[in-house]
Amino acid sequence: MSSSGKPGLSKSLILKGMQCPKALYLAKNPPAFEFPPQPHVEAKFQTGNQVGILAQQLFPGGTEVPFDGLSVTEQIAQTRQLIDAGEQVIYEASFAFEGIFVKVDILVKDGDAWQIHEVKMGTSVKEVNCDDVAIQYYVLTNCGLTISESYLVHINNSYVRQGDIDVQQLFVGEDVTDAAIERQAGLPELIACLRTTLAGSEPDIDIGPHCKDPYECDFIPYCWQHIPKNSIFDLKGRGIKKFDYYHRGIIKFEDLSLDDLHKAQRNQLEATLNQQDSINRVGVKEFLDTLWYPLCHLDFETFDTPIPPFDGTRPYQKIPFQYSLHIQQSVGAEPVHTEYLVEPGNDPRRELAERLLAEIPADACVLTYNQAFEKGVLRNLAELFPDLADALKARVENVRDLMVPFRKRDLYRWQMRGSYSIKVVLPALVPDLSYAGMAVADGMAAMRAYHKMCALDDPLALAGLRRGLLEYCRLDTLAMVRILGALEGVEK
Ligand code: SF4
Structure with a gap:
């Protein structure tokens, strides 16, 4: 209960309630249910924090109201003191009105009024972002502040880093003042409804498209149990x-x-x-006829981040930090394995490109699973290193896509459930190989492990992460070897 006598609500809880009142209720009254871990949530939170701190440089010299170590009441009191002292820029300025607590990423003095700057790590303004700013506007104006303008500050994905990050180029501030004002009239009623929801029992709300829009709801495992x-x-x-x-x-x-x-x-x-498989032998043969030997099974792992880490990179550009190669000299030959994983903190691109060119013969067939991804990585490297461009482009020309016969359903096992992802195709075709139980078991986990590696200096933990990444990427190309073997077996 807040000091206003009304149940406390934060901005994020209101936004949750706007998506689904049941989600708000469950957030405040967690059900007795074992939810699977969500490692991506913590990773996203940390990245959001980094973006928020960097955006503060748009308005340098301000004072931050810390979250840690201060109660909500203390944060509000400290904000009030800063305002009274004539502070021009306040980061994480904290306010509450009738039990609704908000923190404004950047609050900027504008004459007698204030500007709200809400920082997001997306690359455009979404409706839900305008709702977010509108709640801040509602609380601040009801706390007696005059708001002159409200901005949604997001990432400019066409920015290319050269040297130090240029925050004026990396961020775009879009004026959402009108959108925030338009939403004011509906907010008191909405908030009253959400409070009624919280005062009752678990709302009887069925699943629907709202479970994934605008965000994937945390309670899907609970609400979708009956499916x-x-x-x-x-x-x-x-x-x-x-x-x-x-x-x-x-x-x-x-x-x-x-x-x-x-x-x-x-x-x-x-x-x-009917647990029924199907094979189009002609289609499988046509695909196999597009391949030749030596054949290099190639898989990259990449990371992306809203803040470009190296010169020549854009926000969210996929940067390769690892690859695995299994090379076969002839049909069914024992593959030779080779791999690359950058030392954390180093720019991997030049070293990775040179190693790759040294290891993939110019005339080899380069087999990938979902070629658009690997081709995109190779083309980006070619653009970056003009002296390697011809050689890299030649490798791009030689790329073939092992996903094709599965996407075309030339070979289909009923266990594939309509999917042609390698994670599904592998166990259906090669039951003795599996990603189950691996420390790193998908591309997103690989990216998280890489980011973790860059933030750690404990050699034991680093070695564990490194091992997990190498095992995972190796399995991806070994899976391709075995899947290709299965296709060749079918064709005979
Ligand atoms: S899973 Fe769907 S129904 Fe359940 S709380 Fe979330 S949005 Fe509401």
């Missing part, structure tokens, strides 16, 4: 309104009419229900 395996939501592709079926009680594959589905969905459904 069975092989449900309408497991059907791949568009073309049918899944929630319409759900609301009509048509949920399981068995309940669906084939006439309502497009061809790929019909195939997925029939294959799953």
